[in-house]
Amino acid sequence: MTVIGIDLGTSNSCVAVYRKDQVEIIPNDQGERVTPSWVSFTDDGRLIGNVAKQEVSTNFDRTLFQIKRLIGRTYDDPMVQADMKLWGFSLINDDNKPKISIEYQGRPKIFDPEEISAMILESLKTAAEERLDVTITDAVITVPAYFNNTQRNATIDAGRIAGLNVLRVINEPTAAAIAYGLEKKTNEEQNVLIFDLGGGTFDVTIVKIKNKIFDVRATGGDTHLGGDDFDNRMVNHFISEFNRKNDCDMSQNKRGIYRLRIACENAKKRLSTATNTTVQVDGLHNGIDFKSSITRAKFEVLNREYFENTIKTVKDALSSAAMDKSEIDKVVLVGGSTRIPKVRNLLQDFFGEKKINKTINPDEAVANGAAALASNMSNSGLSGIKDLKISDVVPLSLGWKDGGGDMITVVKRNTKIPTKKWNRNQTSKDYQTESTFCIYEGERAAAKDNHFLGMFCVKGIPAALRGVEKFKTCFIVDENGILTVTSRNVSTGKENQITIDNSGKLSEREIKRMIEDAKRFKQDDIEWKERSEQVHKLENSVYAVKHAVTGEMSHNCSDTDKKQIIENCEEIINWLRDNRNPQILDSKKKMADLEKICRPIFENIRDGSEILRIFQK
Structure with missing residues (x-):
């Protein structure tokens, strides 16, 4: 039985498996080891990951992100109310449960947050199945340590909708501790503080590690603090600047805010290596271009409260564990936001630079640990981690x-x-x-x-x-x-x-309905891919034929034959332009029409058989 480990993150997600005595991060269908937790619905289909994120500027009202911030929460939650002002997609109140309302394939569609999370989980599951060439049914999924019962149950429901039997939900920092402990391969007892600052959540967990025994001493955190909040502070700062300079109010321009958010996220990343950078968005609002600069110092001022709160949480965790900071042997940094220089400086000032561990990949550590636990729970009996023991809190x-x-x-x-x-x-x-x-x-x-x-x-x-x-x-x-x-x-x-679960927890009937919907979405995705492949085949054939008769074989074709082929090629090119991702039968018919014209012509000229091979593929 193959069991995978999944880090279902607010900003990014990752899937891994333990095999051949090591953890293997599984890349998605675009070859990326980390998948943005974004879902976008286009006129024709559904996109997940980086391709979905790229849709934000043109399809902002149907591009979904930060859904983990909705899972297990109520509509009237102050955090939900604050976040929805910065989202382009619409939320509706269904008996105090927030649901996403979009248009899909010309019809209105309502999604539970669990359904969207399930789409991300299913894409990771599919990537694992294709890479490992096995059917995956079981998984370990990570959650923030401070997730409450409602949010944990909602995550399990999302797994069920994605076709996964969730053997265990494990706290993200505990999973990271497992990754660190296995990497160190030492039997020496260590007190390790996991500092997990990701895109949407923040956790601090203190773990005593000895051999393969992971004993969690204390945990603390905030399920609504992370890199997305740092972005939001920058977005609000630049909206105020834009409004002041141009005497306007762009706060209701959701498309503009989306584009500004992407620019701010990129600027935040650049400020981890540079002391200043530029934020530029052409035609941000009412056709007005926006360009401004921001220094690392200004970024730190905007987010001073957040940064200081992370150290306060560290102190609270130490107090709960009845420990002094001198008793901590290593501080392990997890989550992309730990790359921010101010965060690292605060930790170094508090613990000392030598205690800060930077050896594990902050983006992959949680999935690493989840995969190790998944292997431990499987029946494979892999000798490397069969003795793994975890005591959480x-x-x-x-x-x-x-x-x-x-x-x-x-x-x-x-x-x-x-x-x-x-x-x-x-x-x-x-x-x-x-x-x-x-x-x-x-x-x-x-x-x-x-x-x-x-x-x-x-x-x-x-x-x-x-x-x-x-x-x-x-x-x-x-x-x-x-x-x-x-x-x-x-x-x-x-x-x-x-x-104890959510008072609005999904019923068995609702889960069954969502599972059926997920199957239909998966079939839609398969059909979309098949249609796309047929279009690419037709498009490649058209240009191959056109280039042949206007290039190396032009002297072998009569002007009449050449004109007939070029006209047919132009007709198909125009048809493809007007029909985005057409039905497979329609593309095959166009291919057959092209072959019908080309075959008698190319059969009678030298080297023509080379071109005709495109119709045999």
């Missing part, structure tokens, strides 16, 4: 709301998982015959200030005075970080439970 405290609205914590944050914790409680009112349990996660004293996970009710309780009827409540967190809560009435034995 709960990122946020878990508990329930009592009658006074307080958060009663049952599982404290950074508790090792899997875990089972019991709590005893009692009725809060006289003569109540049922009891409702509201489950939350977070660190605030008042339950309402934490994140609501779900609720369930135990009915049939004997009517009695307040506090007489007792309950035993059990919180179970599995190795994926998924929570199940059960409560039992002691006197009757009656109980109820809930596996």
Whole structure:
């Protein structure tokens, strides 16, 4: 059984497999080791990865990105409301769940965030199948350490829609720690801090590594902090500058904002090696060109708050682990945003330059670790990593709301998982015959200030005075970080439970429908590719014939034959221009018409048989 490891990122994704005693990063169909997490819907089909990203300037309202920032969130989430102002695609509110509304093949289409994530997962799965020449059904998928239950369940649903059995979701920094530990190949015990700053999320995890045992001591982070936020600060800065210089308001020009965003992203990358750069967009708004410069110092000022928050999170993680920074042996940098000089300087100032490890590829480390764990969970029994052991932790405290609205914590944050914790409680009112349990996660004293996970009710309780009827409540967190809560009435034995997921979690019926949609999309993609290949074959044949009769064979053809062939070639070229990616049968008919004209002519001239071979391919 081949099991792949997938890093499903906000900005970029990566897939890997462990074979021949090493991890192999699998390139996509364009030969790239990292795939941008972008999906674009054109008039004819669907594009994924870099080709989708290239559509942004002309197809901005149907080009989707940063979808991971929507997965498992509600429509009224302040972060969703802030992000959607900078996106070109439209969101709709479906029972407080954000859904993407676009036009596809001339018809309106509504997508759940899980469906779009599934499209990216499926493209990675397909790349792996083509590279390994096997059918892939199982995978390990990584998630930010600070992803809550809702987001983890949504990621598993996305995997199911993509046709994957998700054996495990593993925290991204834990996966990176595995990659680092396997690369070092040392039995010496080390305390390693994983600093994972990607495109959309930020995690800090402290791991004790010895042999192939990875013991997570503490984790912290922010599911809404990364390179995309740095880009947004630059975008807003330049929008203000453009509006001020031109006395206008381009804030509603989504196409212009998209183009400016790409320019800012490129500028951010250049500032990692240069101290200043230029941002230029022709015809940004109302036909007005925009050109401005930005220094590395200005970029750092714009994002000072974000950069300082990363070090604060490091300090909080150390405090949770009851450790001093001097006890950290190595700081491993993961995620493309760790290339930013200011980020590295802050870490070097805090830990010292010698502790900063730069040996592993920050873009591929998470997929590396996921692939290693995937191999460990497969039945292949590969000797290199069969002894791998991982002990992860709960990122946020878990508990329930009592009658006074307080958060009663049952599982404290950074508790090792899997875990089972019991709590005893009692009725809060006289003569109540049922009891409702509201489950939350977070660190605030008042339950309402934490994140609501779900609720369930135990009915049939004997009517009695307040506090007489007792309950035993059990919180179970599995190795994926998924929570199940059960409560039992002691006197009757009656109980109820809930596996905490999103209150808007996809139903089995919805997942089945999305799986069928995914199959149709895959078939559409196959047909698009076949049509495209037939078009390329026709186009190559047309130009080969045309160049032959106007070039090396022109002296062997009569003017009448030459004119007939050229006219037919021009007709097909014009037809191709007017019919983008036509049906296969139509392209084959044009090819047959061309051959019908060319064959009798080329059969009677010297070297003509060479040209006729194009019709046999």
